[in-house]
Amino acid sequence: xxxxxxxVFERLGYAAIVVWGAFTGAFFLLYIVPGDAAGGLTMGASGxxxxxxxxxxxxxxxxxxxxxxxxxxxxxxxxxxxxxxxxYQRRPAVDVFFEAFPATLQLAFLxxxxxxxxxxxxxxxxxxxxWRWLRETLVSLPPVAVSxxxxxxxxxxxxxxxxxxxxxxxxxxxxxxxLLVASLSIAVAGGGTVAQLLTANLxxxxxxxxxxxxxxxxxxxxxxxxxxxLRNAALPVITALGTLIGVMVGGTVLTETVFSxxxxxxxxxxxxxxxxxxxxxxxxxxxxxxFVTVNFVVDLIYPVVxxxxxxxxx
Amino acid sequence: xxxxxxxGRWRLLAAAALVAVLAxxxxxxxxxxxxxxxxxxxxxGTLNIGLSFEPNGVDAAVVNQVWRTVARALTDSLVxxxxxxxxxxxxxxxxxxxxxxxIYTFTLRDDVTFHDGTKLTSEVVKENFxxxxxxxxxxxxxxxxxxxxxxxxxxxxxxxxxxxxxxxAFLVNLSRAHAGIVSAKTAEAPVEERQKAxxxxxxxxxxxxxxxxxxxxxxxxxxxxxxxxFKRSGPAYLDEVVYKIIPEDSVRNGAVIGGEELQxxxxxxxxxxxxxxxxxxxxxxxxxxxxxxxxxxNTSSKFLKDVRVRQALQHxxxxxxxxxxxxxxxxxxxxxxxxxxxxxxxxxxxxxxxxPDLSKKLLDEAGWSTIGxxxxxxxxxxxxxxxxxxxxxxxxxxxxxQWKKLGIELVLDPPLPAEANExxxxxxxxxxxxxHSTPDADVLRANYGVATGSNRSFIGRNDAxxxxxxxxxxxxxxxxxxxxxxxxxxxxxxxxxxxxYELPIVNDTDIWAYQPSVHDIKAVGLDQYLYxxxxxxx
Numbered sequence: 001x002x003x004x005x006x007x008v009f010e011r012l013g014y015a016a017i018v019v020w021g022a023f024t025g026a027f028f029l030l031y032i033v034p035g036d037a038a039g040g041l042t043m044g045a046s047g048x049x050x051x052x053x054x055x056x057x058x059x060x061x062x063x064x065x066x067x068x069x070x071x072x073x074x075x076x077x078x079x080x081x082x083x084x085x086x087x088y089q090r091r092p093a094v095d096v097f098f099e100a101f102p103a104t105l106q107l108a109f110l111x112x113x114x115x116x117x118x119x120x121x122x123x124x125x126x127x128x129x130x131w132r133w134l135r136e137t138l139v140s141l142p143p144v145a146v147s148x149x150x151x152x153x154x155x156x157x158x159x160x161x162x163x164x165x166x167x168x169x170x171x172x173x174x175x176x177x178x179l180l181v182a183s184l185s186i187a188v189a190g191g192g193t194v195a196q197l198l199t200a201n202l203x204x205x206x207x208x209x210x211x212x213x214x215x216x217x218x219x220x221x222x223x224x225x226x227x228x229x230l231r232n233a234a235l236p237v238i239t240a241l242g243t244l245i246g247v248m249v250g251g252t253v254l255t256e257t258v259f260s261x262x263x264x265x266x267x268x269x270x271x272x273x274x275x276x277x278x279x280x281x282x283x284x285x286x287x288x289x290x291f292v293t294v295n296f297v298v299d300l301i302y303p304v305v306x307x308x309x310x311x312x313x314x
Numbered sequence: 315x316x317x318x319x320x321x322g323r324w325r326l327l328a329a330a331a332l333v334a335v336l337a338x339x340x341x342x343x344x345x346x347x348x349x350x351x352x353x354x355x356x357x358x359g360t361l362n363i364g365l366s367f368e369p370n371g372v373d374a375a376v377v378n379q380v381w382r383t384v385a386r387a388l389t390d391s392l393v394x395x396x397x398x399x400x401x402x403x404x405x406x407x408x409x410x411x412x413x414x415x416x417i418y419t420f421t422l423r424d425d426v427t428f429h430d431g432t433k434l435t436s437e438v439v440k441e442n443f444x445x446x447x448x449x450x451x452x453x454x455x456x457x458x459x460x461x462x463x464x465x466x467x468x469x470x471x472x473x474x475x476x477x478x479x480x481x482x483a484f485l486v487n488l489s490r491a492h493a494g495i496v497s498a499k500t501a502e503a504p505v506e507e508r509q510k511a512x513x514x515x516x517x518x519x520x521x522x523x524x525x526x527x528x529x530x531x532x533x534x535x536x537x538x539x540x541x542x543x544f545k546r547s548g549p550a551y552l553d554e555v556v557y558k559i560i561p562e563d564s565v566r567n568g569a570v571i572g573g574e575e576l577q578x579x580x581x582x583x584x585x586x587x588x589x590x591x592x593x594x595x596x597x598x599x600x601x602x603x604x605x606x607x608x609x610x611x612n613t614s615s616k617f618l619k620d621v622r623v624r625q626a627l628q629h630x631x632x633x634x635x636x637x638x639x640x641x642x643x644x645x646x647x648x649x650x651x652x653x654x655x656x657x658x659x660x661x662x663x664x665x666x667x668x669x670p671d672l673s674k675k676l677l678d679e680a681g682w683s684t685i686g687x688x689x690x691x692x693x694x695x696x697x698x699x700x701x702x703x704x705x706x707x708x709x710x711x712x713x714x715x716q717w718k719k720l721g722i723e724l725v726l727d728p729p730l731p732a733e734a735n736e737x738x739x740x741x742x743x744x745x746x747x748x749x750h751s752t753p754d755a756d757v758l759r760a761n762y763g764v765a766t767g768s769n770r771s772f773i774g775r776n777d778a779x780x781x782x783x784x785x786x787x788x789x790x791x792x793x794x795x796x797x798x799x800x801x802x803x804x805x806x807x808x809x810x811x812x813x814x815y816e817l818p819i820v821n822d823t824d825i826w827a828y829q830p831s832v833h834d835i836k837a838v839g840l841d842q843y844l845y846x847x848x849x850x851x852x
Contacts, residue, residue, distance in 0.1 A: 033730065034730065034736075035730050035733025035736065036733075039733055039734070039735050039736050042378070042452045053456065056450075060449065060450055089370060091506070155562075155565075158565055158568070162568070163568045163572060170560075170568060170569045170575055171558065171560045172527055172558070258562045259565075260527075260559065260560045260561060260565065266526070266561070270368070
């Protein structure tokens, strides 16, 4: 018990440092890149008073204060859950973010689920098929899928599913089918990654001695692959899930744009462009929290999936 | 994708920044050639319009980037700029008098109500103008009321605006969407509320605003104060207008081709026109009534202090080729600092000829006669003739290529959107870009005025010609007599291009694409007026 508890606390400590680091990094990165929200707000203003407008906005927004004061304000606010108001929307950044958040979460998780289903199915079929030509064709799919940019997939899907078939609205579709199609656009690349990893590992697992024994017991090919080999081959894939979540969230930026869906991806891009510091900070903080949580959970799952990993081993 | 959106966004800003109006030659708007239809048959229906990004607000007075089609449907202005006569005409004000371009006395209509039921009075107008000067407002509206000394309301229907100094551009500025009149309650509201909800006297009212998704406008049944230009009164034809925010070009195009989800899009990139035309959509274009795409030259920068180098740049641009390559021929070649659709336009094309030989000669004379190993000219001090420009798009690359042939390097080094304003004003670039849409000569002062403009050419104290130009630019806004004002503007326009304080490139056009069932959306400058719009297929 004790080592496990220590392990958990250690992990939590690292997690806190990662979140703080992400927050601080985002703040100072956004601060040192040229331009600020006052510039974004006054963009397009005409006449001779633009500089006056800029100075006035800067003062109203508190951007003329020393950077460390601004940082301390942002950090102490964030610790209390108050990230301040979005500069453009003029309402709490937390509200702005969490309005967009569920949609992105749905998209990313459905995308991840689809990626896993597609990837696993593909690699199992590759192992099971006895037709050489089919196998060869299928094996060539994952590298293609990985290299397809999500927005190309998204644009193709819009063309076919929305404009040609008319099954979904071309934009802002809130139906389940609309969500499914949108998540498919990010799942393709993720599915490719899963399939690539899994195919290689399955190959390795299938040539190991314990599979030989399983075959010798007279198990069916399906049982050998799915019941025995897959379980061992799955470990690296689980590790990769943490990274894949990041890929999924990244993919939502383009997917949300193409499908005109409201979401965090689009929000982050707009906020960074406009230097909307409060929105960027809440977005980065929540993303960092998700990342450390996922990795934390993955670390905890390891011993469960693979009994060879024990706490004592540490 | 990025460069397209950049262009779109830029147009919006500038457009939003400046508002209004336009050229008789191109004010036909949508569906001008339609067969006569009975008034009753025109009423009803929902028009769906595609927008490319979320404007973060609906009130043009407080937010710069508001879509003017939305702003124009929600509020009316005191005066209307007639795109055909290019004259300012009555709207909420029935008449006005002007003393020395300094004291403006407006008589208001007495039958106008806002959507909240309150009445338009001189007191409301006063509150409107005063609210625009408040801190926190970051739109161009602020510049409209700048310099006001006093606002008086001698009676319920009369409002007097007195400026410190003459301000001849005030009337045209008032026709802009930024100066749309709102109810007293809206005028008093803090900026953060005003940008999300607005109560005007326009033919439509705001029924729904969901950021990043939809803006829904509904018709006001009791609207009865349209400008005479529309030749009719009473409520708008359309029951409802739905704006949908669709950031992706190809999706927006696909949706308007389908015709179900969208029937109208604008700010269409010229490269999509063949595809949209082939799909049976109607295409119309409006020429920018202010200046168009112009590149202010930094006359304080090291190499461009020399007027010969600037003139070499001016004559080194093949504007015909530029429009062909950069806009598929849709933009019009610039023939002076002001657009042909501007009431104060004068033809200065003799200073804008494409003459590479002359350019080379000018550069040789200016001490740039040696051509370096990389094909770029070098001066006696061994410096390369390399200039920095704050944009990087297909259009800029056309000029880059043209100047390369003369031995001039143009480095395209764009700033990020949020820093653009500041960087352009800092003078670190050799050339800049600007874009206006107010149909008045005063746009020149706003850009190139030294004392009261933003001095985008960085005219220095010891630049005699520049100081002369500045004097003319200041003067034109104080002259009331139109003919005299025209003469001053003509001289300023000539100096601007002859000594290359700026390089006018093209008068850009706003391209609309819409279903043939959409009729009579009016273009007033780069604004879209939906009052007269109707659908033949509801």
